[in-house]
Amino acid sequence: MKGLKDFAKLNLITAFGATVIANIAVAGFIGWLIDKYTFDNNVIFVISLFLGTISGIYNGIRELLKEAERYEKLDKKDDNDDSDSHSG
C-alpha cells in the first residue's frame, strides 16, 4: 500500500511543468481570442501570455506546496501506524 503511494509521488516531478505550460497555453489562447475580436494588434495577446506565465508559476508552486503538505501528513500517519503496530 505504501509502495503505491510512493509511486504517486513521481507525479510531482511532471505536475509543476505541466501546470506552467498549460497555464501559458490557456492564457495565450484566451488572449488571442480577445485580441482577434477587439484591437487585432497582438498587445492583449502578449499581455495575457505574461499573465499566463505568472499564473502558471503561482498555481504550480501552490499545487506543489499543497501536495508536499499532504504527503508530510500521510508520512506522519504511516509512521504513527508503524510505531503503534510495533508497540502493540
Added chain:
Amino acid sequence: MNKRDKIFLSIIFAVYFIAWFISLKHIPPMDEAFSTLGHRWVVNIGGFAFNPATLINAVIVFLIVVWIALSVREMKLVPDRKQSIIEWLFDTFYEMVEDTVPDPRFVRSTFVVAMTIFMFVWVSNMLGSFPGIVFTGWENGKLTEIGIFTDTWQVPTADLNTNLTYALLVFVISHAFAIKAKGFKTWLKGWFEPNPIMMPMNLIGELAKPISHSLRLFGNIAGGAILTYIFSYMVKYFLLPIFLWGFFGLFVGTIQALVFSILAIAYISAQLT
C-alpha cells in the same frame, strides 16, 4: 527453471529468430513505413469529426470492465485470488480518497468517480501494451488500411478526445461539489481570493487544469505508441518491441492511470477545501 523449460524456450527463440530472418526481406523502406504514422481514420457526421477506432476500442474496454465486474459480483467470505486483488485495489483507493477529501460527505462519491476513471484508463492502457487492430487513415481521414498485429493497439486513451472528456468531467464535478459543499456565494468568493487582483490568475489556473490533466495522459500513451513504432523499425523488429510494449504499456500505463485518477481526487479535494 528446469531443463525442460530451457529446451522449450530455446525452441521458441529459434523459431522466432528464423521467422524474423525470413521476414527481413519484407520490411518496407523508411519513407513508406512512416508515411501513415499518426494519420487517423476520421468520420464526419453532422459537422462533428470523430475517430471511429476510439469508439470501437472504448466499447471493447467497457466490455472488459463489465466482464471483470460480473466475474466478482458474488463476493465470498473467503476471497479467491481475483476477489482479493480487487478488494485490495478498492481498499487502497478508498483510503487514498479518505485521506485527501476533507469533507466526509463527498468521500464516497469522489471514490466512485476516481475508481471508475482508474478502471477505464488502466484497462485501456493495458490494451496498449500489445499489438492489435490498427486503423490507418490518410490525410483526408479516409480509411485506407486495417492492420491486424501491425502496430500498437490504438487505445481510447491515445486519443485526446477521450482524455479531455474525462478531464472536463472531473472539472465540472469538482465545481458542482464545491457549490454543494460551500454554497454558491462562498464558491464565487473563492475566485477573488487572496485578493481581487488574483482573479485572472485563478481563472486561468482553473481552466488550465483539464488541459494539463488530459494532455499528460495523452502524451504518455500516444507518445509511447509512436516511440515503440519508430524504435521497432530501427532494430528491424528484433526483440526490442516486446520490452518497449512492456515498458510503455504495462509500466507507464499503470503509473499514468494511477496519476490520472489521483489528480482527479486532488482536483476535487482542492475545490472542497
